[in-house]
Amino acid sequence: MSASSHSNPAHAWRDLPHHEPPKRSPADRLADFLEIYGSFDEETARQEARRCIQCPEPQCVAMCPFGNRIPEWLLLTAEGHFVEAATLCAQTSVLPEICARLCPQDCLCEAGCILAEKSAPVAIGSIERFLNDYAARHGLEPAQPAPRNGCKVAVLGSGPAGLACASELERRGYAVTVFESHSTPGGLLVSGVPAFKLDKSVVEYRLEHLRKRGVEFRLGMKAGADLTFDRLRQEFDAIFLAFGAPRARKLEVPGADLVGVVPALPFIIRHNTGLPVEVPQADVAGKRVVVLGGGDTAMDCLRTAIRAGAREAVCICRRDEAGLRANRREYENAVEEGARFRFQTLPLEVIGDPEGRVAGLRCARVEPAPVGEGTATPQPIPGSEYVEPADLVLVAYGFEASPSAYLNQLGELARDERGSVMVDEHLMTSVPGIFAGSDLVRGPGLVVQSVRDARRAAAEIHAYLDQRRLRENWADQTDHVASE
Ligand SMILES: Cc1cc2nc3c(=O)[nH]c(=O)nc-3n(C[C@H](O)[C@H](O)[C@H](O)COP(=O)(O)OP(=O)(O)OC[C@H]3O[C@@H](n4cnc5c(N)ncnc54)[C@H](O)[C@@H]3O)c2cc1C
Known part of the structure; x- marks a missing residue:
């Protein structure tokens, strides 16, 4: 069902109370490391979504790094069509249950909400969380692998950038292997962001989903040390570097x-x-x-x-x-x-x-x-x-990005004076077929920026391999014609 098939809700936000997500009291939350926010219940999610006035030029969309179709899924939520709303939400966001918890919505989508000028903005982040928790509880996300296209991509690093890139490439039919130096995948989502902001079961849900879709995880494998870049380049058609920026400033x-x-x-x-x-x-x-x-x-x-x-x-x-x-x-x-x-x-x-x-x-x-x-x-x-x-x-x-010795194996890999890997407008490094993004390139940022980079990188990898396939087909055809 498309959002446009529903009539606009009355612009009745003045009469509708604003709802904040459930939050544990400080005394309660200091007793453990569990998440401090809960999810809306169905009725509260509907009520809060009803406050959206469906602006003709929604600034919440303009301010979302993914361009999430927020007013459309708010309208579906208001009408109780949670499955459709969650599906629409997942179309533009690869790790939506994680971004809903970690994004600074007050300076992104919610800062663009026109109601912020007169009242509280629509609680977009909390509704996004409700929808994706609902989808997870009801097993709504399709978990079948996409038909394979015959190409293999290595993703190095399993933080949000690596996971998002793997997800996008798998959707396009690539066989993806994620190499992670730690024994636990997830990058800073697991070994940085505290559990009181992001419960680790939320990351595990996403990892399990990727595994079901056929993404392979090779853990305890440090690219460059346990596995040379030469070997990776022989085995894979393209590589995405997502090592993060692990070196602490002193x-x-x-x-x-x-x-x-x-x-x-x-x-x-x-x-x-x-x-x-x-x-x-x-x-x-x-x-x-x-x-x-x-x-x-x-x-x-x-x-x-x-x-x-x-x-x-x-x-x-x-x-x-x-x-x-x-x-x-x-x-x-x-x-x-x-x-x-x-x-x-x-x-x-x-x-x-x-x-x-x-x-x-x-x-x-x-x-x-x-x-x-x-x-x-x-x-x-x-x-x-x-x-x-x-x-x-x-x-x-x-x-900051760590100028690790193992990256020196890629002698031609251009890096700036801080150690960050340099990329062109296609997110390709100075080594053909090797792409990079997120904190390794930009320095420390937000999860939402990592995911946005990764999605772009996946699209660029796809375009690069498509062109390569076209060139190879063309070369085959000219050889064939020449031999006739
Ligand atoms: C304490 C803390 C709190 C944060 N809170 C927030 C927040 O609330 N909201 C928000 O948006 N952002 C937050 N961030 C920032 C966010 O976590 C990072 O921007 C994001 O994780 C970067 O993603 P990434 O995939 O580039 O790198 P990472 O998450 O750092 O993942 C990189 C992965 O690559 C692996 N790796 C490195 N070298 C190799 C190798 N040679 N071979 C194989 N694997 C390798 C690493 O082990 C790691 O798993 C926080 C960061 C920290 C440290």
């Missing part, structure tokens, strides 16, 4: 090497998953934890530390509250859970005790960074120095 102040200065990601992994990590255990129970940084990773660290029993969790970031890079919703969740913030503050030195353990941070206040300002270090305001007591310092300054 704290570069005196004392940064003291015991108790710990990188953010292994700390989050250790507390949110059972995955092995290579750094010593950082026990936070009863401790005063200071988190450095103002992005999503910093928020996740604060909230993880509080759940793990920290006495206090304090965030030090150089921006002001309005300029915080983290998702607003997650910042507010961190505040609700008891995190405290020192805005416009810069660490100058980590202070140690006589045993060489962290005891505090010498900090200074700074002017707020101008809008659009990059990473230039602001100047401390004279006389504003103070000491922030700390038992543990978690460094959450973001990530």
